Amino acid sequence: MTRLLRASALALGFLVLCAPARSQSFHEWEAYTGFDYLNANAGISVPVNGQNLKLQQDSYGWHGTLAENKTRWIGGIIDFSGDYANREINIGTLSAPDNVRFNGQAYPFLFGPRFYYRSSGRLVLFGEPTIGGVHARLNVASAPAGTLLIDGTTTASLPITATHWAYSFGGGADYNFTQRIAFRGQADWIRSHFPETLFRDFQNNYRISGGIVFKFDTKGF
Secondary structure (H helix, E strand, O other), rough: HHHHHHHHHHHHHHHHHHHHHHOOOOEEEEEEEEEEEEEEEEEEEEEEEEEEEEEEEEEEEEEEEEEOOOOOOOOEEEEEEEEEEEEEEEEOOOOOOOEEEEEEEEEEEEEEEEEEEEEEOEEEEEEEEEEEEEEEEEEOOEOOOOOEOOOEEEEEEEEEEEEEEEEEEHHHHHHOOOEEEEEEEEEEEEEEEOOOOOOOOOOEEEEEEEEEEEEEEEOOO
């Protein structure tokens, strides 16, 4: 009887010690998909033909990441998003306006580590520094291809496309709805480096997104 009691006590102690580890377990892979808002901001307004042109744009689109987790607290991610905007700009003067509607697209692609804090509850916090690039495309909405004439002297070939390097810092929180599905909210600061911007060779961009995380493992496949 004494041996049985000792064995029962040891088994109970083992279960108590293992309970927090199970509540903070992790899955090998996480796939996230959601919607996002991107504020692309060159940080300045520039004078054009007697008016101040604001080099800032609101855009909306999608956001997705794929993460491979190595331990409970660190993993690696690939991060992609696509954002789209339309804007009307006066390329003429205030007295003789020449309004042109542009459409713009931005596609950040970033890679890096992710660091987790996994509590014993449903909430998981994470932060991530990443590096990669941004591919951007600008076109006149009414002209798929051609040449844009500004002030009768300056021309720009359309569409305008470019890809330049970028880096970011961001983080967010997951709420585990089940063991396999979580809801995510995330915010990122992304600095891109497009030298084509007037008077400044970098842009401070801010992205906010929300969506669903799907968690799975390949070890059992």
